[in-house]
Amino acid sequence: MAAAKTAAESSQPHLNQHQSQSQNPSQSQAKSSTAAVTSDDAKAFIQAAEAELAALSLESNRAEWIYSNFITEDTASLSASVNEKMISTSVRLATEAAKYAAVELDPVNKRKLTMLRSALVLPSPLDPAKNAELAGIVAELNGLYGKGKYCLSDGRCLTQTELSVMMAESRDPALLKEIWAGWREIAKPMRPLFEREVVLANEGARDLGFANLSELWRSQYDMAPDAFSSELDRLWGQVKPLYDSLHCYVRGELNAEYGDKVVPKTGPIPAHLLGNMWAQQWGTIYPLVAPKDADPGYNVTELLAAKGYDEQKMVKQAESFFTSLGFAPLPETFWSRSLFVQPKDRDVVCHASAWDLDNEDDIRIKMCIQKTAEDFTVIHHELGHNFYQRAYKNQPFIFKNSANDGFHEAIGDTVALSITPKYLQQIGLLSDVPDASKDIGLLLKQALDKVAFLPFGLMIDQWRWKVFSGEITPANYNQAWWELREKYQGVKAPLARSEADFDPGAKYHVPGNVPYTRYFLAHILQFQFHRSLCDIAGDKGPVHRCSIYGSKEAGAKLNQMLELGASKPWPEALAVVTGTQEMDASAVLDYFAPLKVWLDEQNSAANRQCGW
Numbered sequence: 001m002a003a004a005k006t007a008a009e010s011s012q013p014h015l016n017q018h019q020s021q022s023q024n025p026s027q028s029q030a031k032s033s034t035a036a037v038t039s040d041d042a043k044a045f046i047q048a049a050e051a052e053l054a055a056l057s058l059e060s061n062r063a064e065w066i067y068s069n070f071i072t073e074d075t076a077s078l079s080a081s082v083n084e085k086m087i088s089t090s091v092r093l094a095t096e097a098a099k100y101a102a103v104e105l106d107p108v109n110k111r112k113l114t115m116l117r118s119a120l121v122l123p124s125p126l127d128p129a130k131n132a133e134l135a136g137i138v139a140e141l142n143g144l145y146g147k148g149k150y151c152l153s154d155g156r157c158l159t160q161t162e163l164s165v166m167m168a169e170s171r172d173p174a175l176l177k178e179i180w181a182g183w184r185e186i187a188k189p190m191r192p193l194f195e196r197e198v199v200l201a202n203e204g205a206r207d208l209g210f211a212n213l214s215e216l217w218r219s220q221y222d223m224a225p226d227a228f229s230s231e232l233d234r235l236w237g238q239v240k241p242l243y244d245s246l247h248c249y250v251r252g253e254l255n256a257e258y259g260d261k262v263v264p265k266t267g268p269i270p271a272h273l274l275g276n277m278w279a280q281q282w283g284t285i286y287p288l289v290a291p292k293d294a295d296p297g298y299n300v301t302e303l304l305a306a307k308g309y310d311e312q313k314m315v316k317q318a319e320s321f322f323t324s325l326g327f328a329p330l331p332e333t334f335w336s337r338s339l340f341v342q343p344k345d346r347d348v349v350c351h352a353s354a355w356d357l358d359n360e361d362d363i364r365i366k367m368c369i370q371k372t373a374e375d376f377t378v379i380h381h382e383l384g385h386n387f388y389q390r391a392y393k394n395q396p397f398i399f400k401n402s403a404n405d406g407f408h409e410a411i412g413d414t415v416a417l418s419i420t421p422k423y424l425q426q427i428g429l430l431s432d433v434p435d436a437s438k439d440i441g442l443l444l445k446q447a448l449d450k451v452a453f454l455p456f457g458l459m460i461d462q463w464r465w466k467v468f469s470g471e472i473t474p475a476n477y478n479q480a481w482w483e484l485r486e487k488y489q490g491v492k493a494p495l496a497r498s499e500a501d502f503d504p505g506a507k508y509h510v511p512g513n514v515p516y517t518r519y520f521l522a523h524i525l526q527f528q529f530h531r532s533l534c535d536i537a538g539d540k541g542p543v544h545r546c547s548i549y550g551s552k553e554a555g556a557k558l559n560q561m562l563e564l565g566a567s568k569p570w571p572e573a574l575a576v577v578t579g580t581q582e583m584d585a586s587a588v589l590d591y592f593a594p595l596k597v598w599l600d601e602q603n604s605a606a607n608r609q610c611g612w
């Protein structure tokens with residue numbers, strides 16, 4: 001089911017992105033042993049593989065949908081058996097695809113073949129017993145996360161969604177620490193399962209000719225795996241000075257709020273005080289750190305409440321942004337089949353996801369919506385997946401995916417960057433647009449979510465890749481996790497941790513086996529898309545004030561990129577909207593330029609010693 005999570009967002013559980021043919025070590029073996037196969041053989045194989053995968057994905061999506069909406073022993077077992085079939089089929093096809101590696105083919109079939117070979121997230125060894133074992137682990141890990149609860153001393157047992165609300169709202173360090181640690185109890189039993197999952201999937205990756213699962217995951221970006229790692233370092237280098245300024249400011253303000261004993265003036269920030277279970281987005285502590293004279297004076301959560309928005313209306317409003325760009329409305333089945341509200345009577349996977357059940361029109365979201373500004377944004381995020389899925393539905397099955405996985409995660413966020421005061425006024429949520437003197441408050445709120453996220457988005461897979469390659473061993477899983485948390489984010493655990501803990505498992509995407517670098521990429525790409533779409537929409541003002549709402553020109557250009565699916569290398573898709581083939585974090589820096597100046601002024605006026 002891990003795979004299905006990926007599927008949920010990208011419509012394809014088993015297939016990720018493409019790999020440049022020359023990078024795969026198994027290539028050379030294949031070349032020497034298969035001189036006799038022809039290009040017609042290869043094309044016939046590809047066609048049959050696509051048909052088989054398309055049929056299987058339908059079966060798998062249905063089973064996974066039911067499991068995530070109704071977690072029981074029975075649905076877990078059904079999920080495991082379909083996943084077993086999915087993994088073994090994908091591995092068999094990937095292995096067979098290698099036979100055709102040396103065959104002369106047209107670019108489209110060449111690309112399909114490459115993707116068949118390298119687009120797995122969790123390959124198993126060919127041995128059926130190991131394959132079944134892996135599928136069972138996947139279902140169990142998902143269930144442990146989905147069913148996870150922490151019981152407070154007053155006896156109330158709370159789900160992750162409920163605990164997250166408390167993390168966002170409480171300002172009581174003792175309570176926050178209790179919840180923070182309590183939620184992480186659910187991850188302890190995951191440790192041996194995860195450890196075994198890594199062994200099995202690494203073996204599967206090696207069978208396919210990759211050094212390990214890290215190399216396989218990093219091979220899905222139309223470039224050599226090590227070149228991709230260097231790209232990430234480059235992008236992180238571009239934005240790190242901005243993150244450092246934000247970190248310094250926030251730590252200073254939290255110190256003023258909580259005092260030296262709770263938040264020292266120097267060193268990493270205790271991770272339980274940033275308004276989020278994983279300290280990944282800090283927007284909910286905006287009121288604690290808001291600028292004195294540049295606060296915009298409204299908050300979207302309150303506006304939604306004042307106008308009587310329920311979950312359905314929040315989704316309708318988000319849909320109407322997409323239709324304003326020229327996209328067709330969501331189908332009737334979206335409304336009857338999606339899950340918006342956490343059911344009281346059963347365990348569900350509440351982590352928000354978007355699904356494409358039949359790779360055509362049966363698109364849905366599954367989300368335990370809170371009536372907050374944060375979830376209003378997440379709804380746009382999820383609908384971005386759905387509109388992407390529908391835009392590429394006419395592609396052949398293997399190309400029914402995003403240009404790279406970061407693109408899938410970036411589309412809804414790009415649209416949500418247009419939720420500006422002007423837009424809120426246009427849709428009747430806000431009566432008066434604050435003047436430009438309040439921009440710093442708005443930018444700070446945005447940076448608490450978007451800039452704070454960047455090192456988190458990066459560190460999760462820095463940890464996993466090292467786990468996969470063996471550089472991090474089970475004996476130091478947790479310690480290495482916290483070393484990376486400190487290195488990238490400058491945060492620390494609020495209480496002692498040990499190897500009895502498995503803190504990575506308390507983050508959905510680790511037990512869910514969803515690669516995470518996609519979100520780092522998305523947080524860069526969305527600013528590139530936004531800047532370019534604002535140009536196309538003819539917006540002349542500063543980019544942080546721009547909303548593309550209602551721009552059919554911007555929508556048409558966006559659609560042109562989306563409908564390509566995965567049929568072209570991602571740099572070509574990127575160029576459709578942005579005119580460039582390079583990922584470039586200068587769009588992030590442009591957007592936050594006034595804030596960076598302001599943060600540095602604040603930090604130096606308060607004589608803060610930045611860094612940790």
Ligand code: X8Z
Binds near residue numbers: 009280351352353378
């Ligand atoms: O998992 C998600 C989406 C579903 S693809 C809600 N996100 C990451 C997370 O929650 O950790 C969006 C931002 C990062």
Ligand code: ZN
Binds near residue numbers: 009409
């Ligand atoms: Zn997503």
